[in-house]
Amino acid sequence: MTEATIVVDGLRKRFGSTQALDGMSFAVRAGQITGFIGPNGAGKSTTMRVILGLDRPDAGTALVGGRPYRTLRRPLCHLGSLLDAAALQPSRTARNHLLWIAHSQGLGADRVDAVIEQAGLQAVARRAAGGFSLGMRQRLGIAMALLGDPPTLMLDEPFNGMDPEGIIWMRGFLRSSAEQGRAVLVSSHLMSELQDCASRVVIVGRGRVIADMPVADLLRSASGGRVTVRTGAPEAADVLRAAGGAVTASDPGSVTVSGLEPDRVIASLSARAVPFSEVAVHRASLEEAYLELTRDAVEYRASEAAR
Numbered sequence: 608m609t610e611a612t613i614v615v616d617g618l619r620k621r622f623g624s625t626q627a628l629d630g631m632s633f634a635v636r637a638g639q640i641t642g643f644i645g646p647n648g649a650g651k652s653t654t655m656r657v658i659l660g661l662d663r664p665d666a667g668t669a670l671v672g673g674r675p676y677r678t679l680r681r682p683l684c685h686l687g688s689l690l691d692a693a694a695l696q697p698s699r700t701a702r703n704h705l706l707w708i709a710h711s712q713g714l715g716a717d718r719v720d721a722v723i724e725q726a727g728l729q730a731v732a733r734r735a736a737g738g739f740s741l742g743m744r745q746r747l748g749i750a751m752a753l754l755g756d757p758p759t760l761m762l763d764e765p766f767n768g769m770d771p772e773g774i775i776w777m778r779g780f781l782r783s784s785a786e787q788g789r790a791v792l793v794s795s796h797l798m799s800e801l802q803d804c805a806s807r808v809v810i811v812g813r814g815r816v817i818a819d820m821p822v823a824d825l826l827r828s829a830s831g832g833r834v835t836v837r838t839g840a841p842e843a844a845d846v847l848r849a850a851g852g853a854v855t856a857s858d859p860g861s862v863t864v865s866g867l868e869p870d871r872v873i874a875s876l877s878a879r880a881v882p883f884s885e886v887a888v889h890r891a892s893l894e895e896a897y898l899e900l901t902r903d904a905v906e907y908r909a910s911e912a913a914r
């Protein structure tokens with residue numbers, strides 16, 4: 608297993624009566640995009656702020672490369688982050704903004720030109736950042752995160768305000784960062800943005816981790832092993848039950864069964880000469896899997912609000 612670059616262990620944080628973090632623990636590994644996903648208020652931003660030393664936890668630890676972020680001598684060379692894309696000095700050009708940060712970290716102008724190119728900002732680098740769209744600000748934030756060429760990136764809602772072209776660009780950027788060996792933690796409350804991009808997801812609700820697993824496993828568990836058979840044969844459901852399947856839906860044109868592999872479904876029907884025309888394995892989208900897992904966390908919030 609690759610070395611973990613961010614390790615969060617047992618974080619707790621209370622704001623007044625709100626328990627924002629309630630035992631948050633997970634690790635982010637090199638060469639992977641880890642999606643950090645949860646409903647509004649689940650504690651994603653607070654966790655990221657704690658990792659950066661911007662909020663102090665009531666309990667627990669957050670380490671970057673084995674050390675607290677605040678103790679790192681050149682932090683931008685360890686962890687690049689995008690937390691609030693709107694936080695800019697509006698009259699400063701994008702390039703000057705980057706030069707200013709680079710200078711404060713002992714980095715040269717060569718790094719500034721490199722990240723302007725990596726973030727696709729060449730055409731607007733000499734314009735005042737105050738006039739940037741949110742999508743352009745996100746790109747400027749990405750450029751800032753890359754200044755120190757860090758092994759780890761942590762991005763809070765980087766798809767916010769991006770147009771479809773920007774979203775595709777961002778996915779490509781995240782993918783190539785992971786391919787280069789970086790550890791990438793990306794928060795989002797939209798699963799669809801991370802589909803086909805994250806290899807692992809940490810799903811959170813109510814300040815703690817609900818699921819932490821490879822995306823492929825999450826999809827497999829959410830699909831529930833359901834198989835739909837297109838058949839008009841009335842005996843199909845009974846045959847599949849007799850083979851050990853649980854029939855979850857049955858209508859004149861099809862039967863849906865769980866607990867049987869597609870091969871077994873085909874073999875059972877064929878053995879009894881039951882005619883069928885199609886066998887389809889149900890694949891859950893990441894969105895469906897996520898909604899299934901976070902339903903309780905969301906309902907909790909809704910019922911709290913209703914009180």
Ligand SMILES: Nc1ncnc2c1ncn2[C@@H]1O[C@H](COP(=O)(O)OP(=O)(O)OP(=O)(O)O)[C@@H](O)[C@H]1O
Binds near residue numbers: 625648650652653
């Ligand atoms: N500075 C603060 N003062 C008071 N409450 C806060 C503060 N920061 C966060 N909270 C509360 O802590 C909880 C977690 O918030 P957080 O922003 O970490 O969630 P999130 O998962 O990032 O949500 P979102 O998807 O909406 O950004 C929320 O109930 C929020 O209102």
